[in-house]
Amino acid sequence: MGRNRRRRAHNKEIKDRKLVIDDKKKADIDEDNEEVDVNRKLNGIEDESKPLLSDSKTILDKIKTLPNATTKTSQDQTSEASISPEPCLIGPSQVSGSKPQSQHRDYYLHYLCQVCKIIPEVDQKVNCAKCKLVTYCSTEHKRQHWPAHADVCQILADLFKSKNFKNSTPDDFRKIRVDIIEKSEQAIERPLEKFEKEMVLYFNRCFKCYEQADGLLKSCKDCKHVSFCKDHRLNEDHEKHCSSLSVYRDIVLHIIGDDLVSIYFPDTFSQKFKEVDMKTLCSKETDSELESAFLSELATSPLSVLQALKIAFGSYEKVPKKLCVHVIGAENDFELSAIEKWEIFLAHYLQCSEILIVFIGPELYHQGPTQSLSCEECEAWGKHIIAKFHAHTLYHDYVQGANYVKPDLVCSFNPGFYRSTGFNKEDTWEKTIVQILHQNVPVLVTAYTEIEIIKDVERIQQTSKLKLLQAPSINMFSSLKPFLSFVNDEVSPVIFKNHYYTVFKKK
Ligand SMILES: [Zn+2]
Ligand SMILES: [Zn+2]
Ligand SMILES: [Zn+2]
Ligand SMILES: [Zn+2]
Ligand SMILES: [Zn+2]
Known part of the structure; x- marks a missing residue:
């Protein structure tokens, strides 16, 4: 009884706390956009678009006939009921009241005044x-x-x-x-x-x-x-x-406009989580499409992991009680932004005693000590959620190093394995792919576009035969935050992180 009362109080308190996406973070998100758009394209427009469009057609037809891997089964409903959802507070570090200094770049949208960014009246334009x-x-x-x-x-x-x-x-x-x-x-x-x-x-x-x-x-x-x-x-x-x-x-x-976007993390997320798609999920938690877009950008990676665990182990209950997930090619501005999201959207829904999330990446610059992500409630329930960071580190170097912990799932978000310019214009993916497969555990890979996810799989298949646990398809937990892209703009003028995904194992 006492416990319940405390939890409710907890919930009330959470309502007053919000996560503020500050301008710095928005500027960072924008950097990703640039990377997707221009660099990639300038590095080799031919091998990225033309052959792909025809190649992908047949594979796409196959995808469409595959059963939806995320359809809910009766087994899952029972497992959901047996999970005790716990609310969590968002760390005070995420709450910021003051307006950060403006440091954004200029933007161009053909229909906005380039100076004041209003949509001019037709006769004034x-x-x-x-x-x-x-x-x-x-x-x-x-x-x-x-x-x-x-x-x-x-x-x-x-x-x-x-x-x-x-x-x-x-x-x-x-x-x-x-x-x-x-x-x-x-x-x-x-x-x-x-x-x-x-x-x-x-x-x-x-x-x-x-x-x-x-x-x-x-x-x-x-x-x-x-x-x-x-x-x-x-x-x-x-x-x-x-x-x-x-x-x-x-x-x-x-x-x-240097405006702040305020987002509430859902306080009782795992109670509400019913495997509806991201749009449904976020529209319940936010007041506008803009807020939905920002919330989805945070939720997409943990929820994609959750989904991949279910595909890999058959049900949430069969996920190992001591779980280790490797996040390869992690970046501060995506996988690590509002890091509590890993607890809220992933850990709370799993009945694990220990969840270790290892972030590894050459572009990761957070070289912090091991960080506990457990809230008080989690600790009280004997749930330990731990994040480790291996900054400036390529995956194959991490695997061979002293800090290596064997994973149960390996994931990489929007890596672009197919690109031969991995890091510092060098093709570092080859060695990484070998080591990913060497783990011999399920692997989750996501991509912005259908074409890219198919190319990623094709490249990995050059190293080993794969057992596709989930063939490349649309991810119901895709981010909803759009980026302009001209990579495939006759099909779609916008792209989204984690829009496509696949889960596979070495054969
Ligand atoms: Zn001009
Ligand atoms: Zn103007
Ligand atoms: Zn917690
Ligand atoms: Zn025309
Ligand atoms: Zn329109």
């Missing part, structure tokens, strides 16, 4: 007359922006004039845009700013034929992001992405 890429709400803001825009404007105008991309194939259109970025950088002898690259990648045009003439284009009433000419109309394909494009704009406006 002014475009840059030369390059025609930039929008302003007034001649005043156009004048104001000119000093920053002058050096790149003429060269972009010339390059756009020299390229005939109307009615070109999506692949050619991608190559032309990458070429314009490269040529303009050579001409002005400086790298383009990120928002300038966005001008080239995401300028206003018909989504279908790439018609660019402003007078011939109409934009989607809702998102304003996608335009069409008189010969083409938006269809249901666009409806799938329309609201994500609006969320993307909200994210940009929040970053630019």
